[in-house]
Amino acid sequence: MQNSDAMALSAALLAAAGDLTRRIHDGVVARGFEGLRPAHGFAFARLAPDGATVTELAAHLGVTKQAASQLVDEIVRKGYAERRPHPADARARLVVLTGRGWACTRAAEEAAAEVVGSWAAELGEGExxxxxxxxxxIASNGPVRPGW
Amino acid sequence: MQNSDAMALSAALLAAAGDLTRRIHDGVVARGFEGLRPAHGFAFARLAPDGATVTELAAHLGVTKQAASQLVDEIVRKGYAERRPHPADARARLVVLTGRGWACTRAAEEAAAEVVGSWAAELGEGExxxxxxxxxxIASNGPVRPGW
DNA sequence: CCATATAGTCAAGCAGCTTGACCATTGTGA
DNA sequence: TCACAATGGTCAAGCTGCTTGACTATATGG
Structure with a gap:
């Protein structure tokens, strides 16, 4: 593969990722969830199944636990999540999504499906x-680094 | 296509983009170019052919011209670019890469080729x-939004 | 039980971006 | 041609999200 192809692939990948992020964000806003940034979406993805501690969230996002704690403050203040005592560790607190948090997560999924749907229309199902x-x-499983 | 597939595709795309960005950055550092962030790389890509004005760079990066100007200050101070009078507009200044700037750009291309090469080993040339x-x-041609 | 590790928070500082104001030059329409 | 709006660029101030550092409370292992 040529060097120029590698650059073209890199550029296309980054552009597609940036585009996806922006369009999901727009779709979430269009569904009535404002005051959120992409980082919040990545946090919701981690909290969605069963909640998570601040430390786990920090590892997932690739930031310090102080930064993750501030982010949790924010989504709690806005009504998307709440802190509960951790069932097995009195030091820790389990951060879980509220109903509104779940609704926002579903909105993000819908928006993502919309974008991917537009790609399907462009490329065809098979491709x-x-x-x-x-x-x-090729995707690794390291921390998710927001791009918005 | 299922909703869950759309999420899987989104996640994989974002993870791959984040991974690519990180590995290119690491490769650039490994080649001796320090004190740079991914945003600088995106700037270099715009400056590389024939230089650009601060305003053009700002549009490319999707930031204000003040932010772009600060970024130019930084790469000028570090010896990667220089400001020249614009040949056709006395208000504007043309920002062009120095020899070191070009060397760094080549290093980034090598690093990108290395990453893509590892993908080729994983997937095969055809895929x-x-x-x-x-x-x-599917990649649009909007402004490039760094993700690191 | 004591020593060390871990979960979380508070506080201060910093880096990168924004908005707002301003000057110099360019382009335009009466 | 010449006022005047538009454009390129910078300076200054402020904000936000992140970091490092210090601390408390609980857990864990010898």
Whole structure:
């Protein structure tokens, strides 16, 4: 593969990721959830299944636990999550989504599905599946670093 | 395509982009260019062909011209670029890469090629090409928003 | 039980970005 | 041609999200 192809692939990947982030954000706003940034979305993704501690969230986002704690303050203040005592560790607190937090998460999923749907219209179902397959294999599982 | 597939594709895309950014940055550092952030790389990409004005750079990066001007201050101070009088407009100044700036740009290209090469080893040449093809078609040409 | 590690918070500082104001030059329409 | 709006750029001030450092409370292991 040529060096220029590597650059083209890199540029396309970064552009697509930036575009996706922006469009999901726009879709979330359009569904009535304001005052959120992409970082919040990444946090929701981690909190969604069963909640998480501040420290776990910090590791997921790749920031300090102080930064993660501030982010939790913010989404708690805005009604998207709440802090509960941790069932197994009195030092820790379990951060869980509220109903509004879940609603926002579903809105983000809808927005993402919309964007991916527009890609399917552009590429066709088959090529989109191969894209999913290829990206899944090259994506590592390190911390998620927001791009918005 | 299922909703969950859309989320999987989104997550994989964002993870791959974050991974690429981090590994390019690491590769650039490993080649001896320190004190740079990913945003600088995106700026270099715009300056590389024939230089650009601060306002053009600002549009490319999606920030205010004041922010772009500060970024230029920084890379000028570090010896990667210089400001020249604009040949056709006495208000404007043309920001061009220095020799060191070009060397850094080549280092970033090498690092990107290395990462893409590792993907080729994982996926095979054919699937990588289809990845390039698919991503190129879905990537818009809006401003580049750094993710690091 | 004591020593060390871990979860979380408070406080201060910093880096990168924004808004607002301003000057110099350019382009334009009467 | 010449006032006047538009554009390129900078300076200054302020904000926000992050960091490092210090501290308390609880957990864990010898």
């Amino acid at each position: 989109l599946r191969s894209l999913l397959h290829g990206l899944t294999r | 990588l090409r289809s990845l390039l093809h698919g991503l190129t078609r």
